[in-house]
Amino acid sequence: MNQTIVRKSKWFWPWQDEQEEAWLEEMSHQGLHLHKADILAQYDFVQDQPEDYIYRLDFQNSLKKKNKDAYLRLFADAGWEYLGEMGGWQYFRILSKPGETREIFTDPETKIDKYQRFLTWFVAIFPAYWVIIISLLSDNPHWLMWLVIVLSLTVSTLWAVVTIKVQQRIKQLKAL
């Protein structure tokens, strides 16, 4: 039987991962099941019968191979199907079952850790970014310099917004 693959472009912000999960669940209700997550902002879906899948996202981008294996084994043992990784986001799904808890994070503390892992990495890349910008500025023609300045200001603003938004999400969870 031939499988129909439907490709969709979609972007989500790191503080909106739960909305992303809900959206993937809605797609599965329509018979479009995430096939693999690997290319940034793009999903491949397989068209089939509608299913009551639950999708969950974790953030892990610094696991060594050996730890990643053990990590995936733990999720597999608990019944989670692994759908791949996209920019550090790990995609899992499981069929919903009445009366069963279907969560990968079952307390606020470890849920906060997920966003904290994202922030630690995200805060660390910023100085690296500026090192590149400054090295570009030091030996380039005038017009390019302005372009680089405008671009870097935009990126910096975006960076600040993401950091603040994710911090707000952590604060929300801490209030639980």
Next chain:
Amino acid sequence: MADKNDPSKYLPLSETTFYTMTCLAQEPLHGYALMQRAKDISQGAVQIGAGTLYTIFSTLEKVGLIKMISESERRKTYALTPKGKKVLLLQIQRIKIMAFAGQNVIALLEE
């Protein structure tokens, strides 16, 4: 500066961390076996998700309260360290005091 080895600095343990360590106090376990054991001994009250348990294992291992003792088929089996035992013991003593304090006001609350 607090004593580096003072077990009370790890307290209070979260409910999930408490059950994780209590399960390991019975015997060394790997993740999935621990999830089932925790559900069992908490009388169904605590179900630990895979992401939560992975995070707790990593944290406890990093601070030396548990250690990995074996690995087979990519499943890591953990055991409590002597330091972990001290911390858990102290936590249990505190919970007993909490339960006792609570017990004394139950009648007043139910009035």
